[in-house]
Amino acid sequence: MRVLMTAAEMAPLAKTGGLGDVLGGLPSALAALGHEVTVVMPFYRSINAHRWGIPLQGDWTDAWIGGAHVFGGIHTWEKEPGVEVCLVAQDEFFGRDGIYGDSHGPFGDNDRRFAFLAQVTLEVARRMARQGRPPDIFHGHDWHAGLVPVYLAEGRAGFSIPSVFSIHNIQYQGRFGREILPVVGLSDHYYHPDRLELWGTVSFLKGGLAYSRMISTVSKGYAREILTYEFGEGLADFLWARRHDLVGIRNGIDVMTWNPATDPLIAARYRPGAMQGKDYCKFALQQEFDLPPRQDVPLLAMVTRLTEQKGLDLVLPLLPELLKQDVQVVVLGTGETRYEQALEQLAWTHPTRMGVRIAFNETLAHRVEAGADIFLMPSRFEPCGLNQMYSLRYATIPVVRAVGGLDDVVQDLDPDTGDGNGFKFLHYDVQGLRWAVDRALTLYRRNRPFWYRWREQVMQEDFSWERSAAEYVDLYQEAIARSRTI
Ligand code: ADP
Numbered sequence: 157m158r159v160l161m162t163a164a165e166m167a168p169l170a171k172t173g174g175l176g177d178v179l180g181g182l183p184s185a186l187a188a189l190g191h192e193v194t195v196v197m198p199f200y201r202s203i204n205a206h207r208w209g210i211p212l213q214g215d216w217t218d219a220w221i222g223g224a225h226v227f228g229g230i231h232t233w234e235k236e237p238g239v240e241v242c243l244v245a246q247d248e249f250f251g252r253d254g255i256y257g258d259s260h261g262p263f264g265d266n267d268r269r270f271a272f273l274a275q276v277t278l279e280v281a282r283r284m285a286r287q288g289r290p291p292d293i294f295h296g297h298d299w300h301a302g303l304v305p306v307y308l309a310e311g312r313a314g315f316s317i318p319s320v321f322s323i324h325n326i327q328y329q330g331r332f333g334r335e336i337l338p339v340v341g342l343s344d345h346y347y348h349p350d351r352l353e354l355w356g357t358v359s360f361l362k363g364g365l366a367y368s369r370m371i372s373t374v375s376k377g378y379a380r381e382i383l384t385y386e387f388g389e390g391l392a393d394f395l396w397a398r399r400h401d402l403v404g405i406r407n408g409i410d411v412m413t414w415n416p417a418t419d420p421l422i423a424a425r426y427r428p429g430a431m432q433g434k435d436y437c438k439f440a441l442q443q444e445f446d447l448p449p450r451q452d453v454p455l456l457a458m459v460t461r462l463t464e465q466k467g468l469d470l471v472l473p474l475l476p477e478l479l480k481q482d483v484q485v486v487v488l489g490t491g492e493t494r495y496e497q498a499l500e501q502l503a504w505t506h507p508t509r510m511g512v513r514i515a516f517n518e519t520l521a522h523r524v525e526a527g528a529d530i531f532l533m534p535s536r537f538e539p540c541g542l543n544q545m546y547s548l549r550y551a552t553i554p555v556v557r558a559v560g561g562l563d564d565v566v567q568d569l570d571p572d573t574g575d576g577n578g579f580k581f582l583h584y585d586v587q588g589l590r591w592a593v594d595r596a597l598t599l600y601r602r603n604r605p606f607w608y609r610w611r612e613q614v615m616q617e618d619f620s621w622e623r624s625a626a627e628y629v630d631l632y633q634e635a636i637a638r639s640r641t642i
Pocket of ligand 1: 174175459461490515516517518521542543
């Protein structure tokens, strides 16, 4: 099968979060199953063409935005056999620092930037057809790709292909004023609740969903949750009507990069049956954060964007009482200033128990996963989440809220049978988190032999992309079959 994708991020070229990781992993896994994938994404200024061997020479292309021709280039880079990336160069739109915005907030022309990307996607589809290899399916990711299925449904590629659309985070909907429709070449016909209109605005995400034959999201839990008013962000009713077209497919992780048996970024390597390296990683982490190097103290950690989504409103009230106990806490993250300052203050007042690094640092993220005993992820909502899977792989026990992908991945420990791979709580409140953390600490302190056996067992779970990629292939086939029956 030939799959055409559009996305705003793709690791390792450009990444701000989970979306970039998915585009880094899924196309390769599809290629390994024998499929061909073409990804269309912006050629951001931050992408180092030299480092990745991206050709500096591109093919000219143009699109019609705001009543004018906008010219750009398509630079085709073969990432690996079966995975081709079409980088869309356009100096005015993508030749600046930042992917979605800068320190002043989101860019004011994101509507035009991603409408341009969508229109160039059509050109890529046409080019593939001219080369005798037309795409069988279009797969859009998040609102940045939302206009592609709309344009395809209008027949603007010159031929028809069905679309599937993936929601990575329903909070981001690409909403703009009604006046954007003519700018991106769409008539007022689309300003309708069954099409792009959403609460008096135009939503690119809704367009992508409305004109795709199948919809997916990144975990089974999140697929259920976005049908509710609590999580649906205004799209619950719309999605409920499409519930038979909606599936949840959990993200995989990059098991080559995140492998404690081979990871060059951590202090020592370890694997089931040879776990001494993890103790060494704990010492190294304690040193890195200026904490007393002690093996017997439970070390709790977080690696996260510091936003409301990630449960900081539960962690911050709990920390002062937690830090009265004999524990160590390490936090790596960046984000909202109020959270950064509160965490730094706690580290300042508890120098022997807490260490904080305000940074986005991938190397340190690996070291934290390897060195910690317990990983905290008490998210308010979590479409999939990757860190709980990294934690399990690094034999670090996750404590999570039972929501979205965290609920899919983490099974609460049953003390009688020993089944389970972490600790979960249901309600988004401090008591819930306290209860789950207490259970983890109690087990760690009272039954270390069990803890050590248990962590060796949970680290052997398979989170590779292979299984998820096979589910995407089923989804593509389903979309193709269903679009034939209409
Ligand atoms: P989200 O996409 O909502 O941020 P995910 O758990 O799906 O959450 O993915 C976050 C990714 O970003 C993970 O790979 C995580 O390790 C990484 N990450 C988040 N914050 C940091 C940080 N401060 N330093 C390094 N990596 C980080």
